[in-house]
Amino acid sequence: MIQVQDVVRNYKAGETVVKALKGVSLEIADGEFLSIAGPSGSGKTTLLNLIGCIDSLDGGEITIDGVPVSRMDKHAKTEFRRNNLGFIFQTYNLIPVLSAYENVSFVLSILNVPEREIKERTMMILQEVGLTGMEDRRPDRLSGGQQQRIAIARALVKNPKIVLADEPTANLDSKTGEEILRLMQEMNRKYHTTFIFSTHDRMVMDYARRLVSLHDGQVTGDERREA
Amino acid sequence: MTMKLINVAFRNISRNRRRSLLSGIAVAVASMSIVFLFALVQGMKDDMGRNLATYFTGEVRIRNAQYEEYERYNPMHLTVDWESIDRALAQREDVTAYVPRVTFPSAFYVNGGNHPALGLGADFAREAEFQDLESILKEGRIPEAGKNEMLIGALLARDLKLALGDKVTIISSTAARGNNAITLEVAGIAAFPVASMNSQYFWIPLDRAQYFLRMDTGVQEVLVKVEEHERKSAAAIKEQLEAATGMQLDVKAYQDISMIYGFIELAQYIYYFIGIFFLLLGSTVIINTTMMVIYERMREIGTLSALGMHGKELTKLFFLEGTVISAIGAFFGVLLGTAITLYLGKFGINFTDALSGIDMEISSVLYPSFSIWTAIIVYIYSVVVSSLATLIPSRKASRIEPVEALRYI
Numbered sequence: 001m002i003q004v005q006d007v008v009r010n011y012k013a014g015e016t017v018v019k020a021l022k023g024v025s026l027e028i029a030d031g032e033f034l035s036i037a038g039p040s041g042s043g044k045t046t047l048l049n050l051i052g053c054i055d056s057l058d059g060g061e062i063t064i065d066g067v068p069v070s071r072m073d074k075h076a077k078t079e080f081r082r083n084n085l086g087f088i089f090q091t092y093n094l095i096p097v098l099s100a101y102e103n104v105s106f107v108l109s110i111l112n113v114p115e116r117e118i119k120e121r122t123m124m125i126l127q128e129v130g131l132t133g134m135e136d137r138r139p140d141r142l143s144g145g146q147q148q149r150i151a152i153a154r155a156l157v158k159n160p161k162i163v164l165a166d167e168p169t170a171n172l173d174s175k176t177g178e179e180i181l182r183l184m185q186e187m188n189r190k191y192h193t194t195f196i197f198s199t200h201d202r203m204v205m206d207y208a209r210r211l212v213s214l215h216d217g218q219v220t221g222d223e224r225r226e227a
Numbered sequence: 228m229t230m231k232l233i234n235v236a237f238r239n240i241s242r243n244r245r246r247s248l249l250s251g252i253a254v255a256v257a258s259m260s261i262v263f264l265f266a267l268v269q270g271m272k273d274d275m276g277r278n279l280a281t282y283f284t285g286e287v288r289i290r291n292a293q294y295e296e297y298e299r300y301n302p303m304h305l306t307v308d309w310e311s312i313d314r315a316l317a318q319r320e321d322v323t324a325y326v327p328r329v330t331f332p333s334a335f336y337v338n339g340g341n342h343p344a345l346g347l348g349a350d351f352a353r354e355a356e357f358q359d360l361e362s363i364l365k366e367g368r369i370p371e372a373g374k375n376e377m378l379i380g381a382l383l384a385r386d387l388k389l390a391l392g393d394k395v396t397i398i399s400s401t402a403a404r405g406n407n408a409i410t411l412e413v414a415g416i417a418a419f420p421v422a423s424m425n426s427q428y429f430w431i432p433l434d435r436a437q438y439f440l441r442m443d444t445g446v447q448e449v450l451v452k453v454e455e456h457e458r459k460s461a462a463a464i465k466e467q468l469e470a471a472t473g474m475q476l477d478v479k480a481y482q483d484i485s486m487i488y489g490f491i492e493l494a495q496y497i498y499y500f501i502g503i504f505f506l507l508l509g510s511t512v513i514i515n516t517t518m519m520v521i522y523e524r525m526r527e528i529g530t531l532s533a534l535g536m537h538g539k540e541l542t543k544l545f546f547l548e549g550t551v552i553s554a555i556g557a558f559f560g561v562l563l564g565t566a567i568t569l570y571l572g573k574f575g576i577n578f579t580d581a582l583s584g585i586d587m588e589i590s591s592v593l594y595p596s597f598s599i600w601t602a603i604i605v606y607i608y609s610v611v612v613s614s615l616a617t618l619i620p621s622r623k624a625s626r627i628e629p630v631e632a633l634r635y636i
Contacts, residue, residue: 054533054629075537082535089633093530097238109231110535154534 001065002028002051002162002194008059009046009217020046022217023060030161031192033185035199035208042214044198045166051196052085052164053077065161082110086155088165088197092147094139094154100126100146101135104153111158125153128190129183145176149183156187163187165197169204181207232540236547239520247552250516254556255563257509258609261502262564262602266572266595268498272491273596276481278421278588279488281358284481285325285450287461289468292475294447301332303402306445308472315471319464321454326350326357327446329436333399336408337387344383345427346399348436348446357452360417367391367415372432376414382426384416391416397429401441409439420590422579457481485588506609510616517549517620528624529632538625545624549617550610557609561602568597 004026011018021043028034036044049055050062053069054077062070069080094103105122113121126135129149139147148168155163165184169177185207188195197204205211213221240247280286289312291305309327316325329348334341351369354360360369360378370376379389389395396410411431419425437443453460457480465478482488521528528541536544575592 049630052533054529054633078532078535078537081533085533085535087530087533089530091526093526093633095235095527095530097235097242106231106235107534109228110540112228 001030002026002196003063004028004047004051004060005062006060007047007050007057007062007070009043009050009055010058020217021050021057024214024217024219025060026212026219026222028194028196030194031188032210033188033195033208034210034212035197035205036212036214037199037205037208038214038220039200041216043217044200044214046217047214048164048166048196048198051162052087053081083158084161086158086160086163086193088148088151088155088163088168090167090170092139092144092151092171094147094150096139099136099138100131100142100150103139103150104157107154107158121157122153125157126150128156128187129153143176144172145179148172148176148180152180152183152187156191156193159191160193162194162196165195167199167201168197169199169201174203177201177204178207228540229543232544232547233551236544236551239548240551243520246516246519250513250549250552251556251559253509253512254506254553254609254613255560257505258557258560258605259564259567260505261605261609262561263567263595264498264502264505265601265605266564266568266597267576267593268491268495269598269601270572270594270596271589272488272495274420274590274593275485275488275491275588278590279481279485280450280452282419282421282424283588284479284484286453286457286481287451287464288477288479288481288484289449289451289464290447290477292477295477301400303331303400303440303442303447304404306402306442306447307449307474307476309444309446309449311472312449312468315468316449316451316464319467321460321463323452323454324357325449325451326353327433327449329433329440329442329447331399331436331440331447333397335387336396336398337389341398342387343427344397344429346397346436347428347430348433348440349430350433351430357450363417363419365416365418367413370414370430370432372434374414374432375409375411375435376432377411378415378417378430379413380425380428381416381418382422383429384413386426389413397439399440401439402445403441405441407439407441409435411435420592421588422591423587425591458483488588502605502608503612506612507616510613513549513552513613514616514620516552517545517617518623520548521545521620521624525627525632525635528627529629529635532627532629532632541624542618542621545621546614546618549621550614553610553613553617557606557613560609561606564605565597565602568595571595572597 004024007021007024009021011020024047036047038044050057057070061068101122104125105118108118126132129152131149169180181204184195199205209225211223212219289307291307294302294305316322327350331346333344333346335344365381370378391413393413394410396408398408401407461478461480465476468476531541572595575594577592579591
């Protein structure tokens, strides 16, 4: 369970203070497939970053499974991310010098998982995302869709509680984007991992089982849908 | 994990080969220069030590205790008794060779004019045990005892237009404070390794020098070669000889006689520091490259941080990249430095023009002295210094906030 309570985040842009989030409150249950929607500058990415423990808030509190993550120091946040969170980025953010296999397995190496288990889990997740036979390819030899599949595999291979995806389909054509969303849906169902993804694309929103709308740093809608 | 990081570090190096190559070359040039520089200084020191020991002071020099005080007045009368010293030194086990010498300022009377030169009276039979005179003999032969003959430095012979068989009259002050002259025949022309000896010295048989300078059986100095620990031996020899001869003697190790040798020893330490600066200079290229790489890979740092890599691990990643470049660069640098040193150690570097007119106990052709230990130490030293230099920018990677890094364009 993720609890976001009265979260405030301000940014300084020169002399001006930009209020990115103005007291956002939200509860996200385990296993949700939730989309944070809103136009550019509405605070979607900021909210994702705060839940993902890669940014610090100026007010309010975020707890994950009762742990007040927003109060953690830098080291504890990193440790929390390492064990509990997976990330999918708009621009995939794969390590260019590593192969598909190595990009995925690297996450398990950070966790000091035994080498044999790393191999088993990596091969299995790559099969799940449909990349069998492409393990040795480096990102520059893969399409955008394939790269995002690696990113999904990388996010899921450590069995995280939560996967955060910032505009995961924004760099893909609509067909590939839909494939990625279906894959994320499938993984959500299969592993019961909480998926939180931001978007401003209507098609992407349609895949969410819960749609939280943000506008000017405030929640303007919270809609639950049938799967 | 470390193995994975090393693997990633290796691959990252190949991302921008030209830049990695540039950093590696900077470390390599610095390492190469240090290996060569150290070998050259060691070669100079060894050469000077050898020349001092062979031609000027021996490893231990024995003189009359008052000689140094009056040296500027050419005190030919302040001699030591060669026969008693010979007897005493023959009993010492730490003494490997010793020779009597008489050095005297003189003038060559040639073509109606006087030309200054330095004479050296030597027992050529004994000198054969002390040095390889035959190898420096360019023309003719070694003078014979009892004959008015000389072995002359090649440059002095050239300057005075003297050839084998020529006879020349020498004028000098004697031990009795009078003047004397002797006519000598050029029996041999020598190419001494030391420029000053080549251009200023002529050697004559010891008995003729003693007769010419009215020194009886006295000699000005005795040069001694010892097995090891020259300073320790000098002290022991002094004690023994003074007891045996009843004379006050000045007995010194060569390191304590030549001021220039002292300077070279000092220079060796200075060069160690210069070596550090060479490497720091080379390291600035690595620092700059690592800094550029960190800014270039800012998003990657953000991603790795988001995936759960701690600051220390990020620092380690960039540090390893710098270390790998340093290790490879230093390896090739030391290898090249070794190759250059070995080549020049065999064929030498000719400083004849640079050293002409300089009164130093150093050879005109210098041979850098290679030592495998120096090469190993320089390698370790190069890798450590350049790697530590990489640590400065690498630490920056650990301080970057992931959210800022992910936003970085």
